[in-house]
Amino acid sequence: MSTRVAKPKTGRPRGAGSFDSEVATVVGDVIRKNRLAAGISQETLADMANVGRSYCGSVERGESQPTLFVVxxxxxxxxxxxxxxxxxxxxxxxxxxxxxxxxxxRS
Structure with missing residues (x-):
């Protein structure tokens, strides 16, 4: 009899409230500002950081809150x-x- 070990789930648990839209927006703004200052496209940044282009755009728009590793x-x-x-x-x-x-x- 073989016993299968369940693969651990990745990502945030359902109902977790750790997303902070203000922080996500500011992180995206800062990354965009630095990307534009470096003169590179979103696609180039995504390739160089080894993340998806659409995810990179989502981070810049403040729709996703990246992990420290992604930052x-x-x-x-x-x-x-x-x-x-x-x-x-x-x-x-x-x-x-x-x-x-x-x-x-002042009084």
Whole structure:
């Protein structure tokens, strides 16, 4: 009698709420900005990062939230260090979140 071991499921579990549209949008904006500054097409970036072209577009539009591994692959393809790309995302998020904040009134 042979016993089959179930293959583990990949991806996010059904109903998981770990997608953050604000973060996904900012990550996409930062990647697009760096790609355009490098003068390469979305297709070229996807090929260099070894990800699908449609997925690359989905990331840039903020429809997909890439894993750290994908972010690092895209950073390498853009010839920048991963921490630099992550720091750009952090700064963009901070600017976005505090842009609408009002300064406290002085008494």
């Amino acid at each position: 690092l692959k895209m950073a390498a393809a853009l010839e920048i260090e991963g921490h630099t790309l992550v720091r750009q995302v952090e700064h963009a998020l901070a600017r976005r979140r505090f842009k609408g904040a009002t300064k406290p009134k």
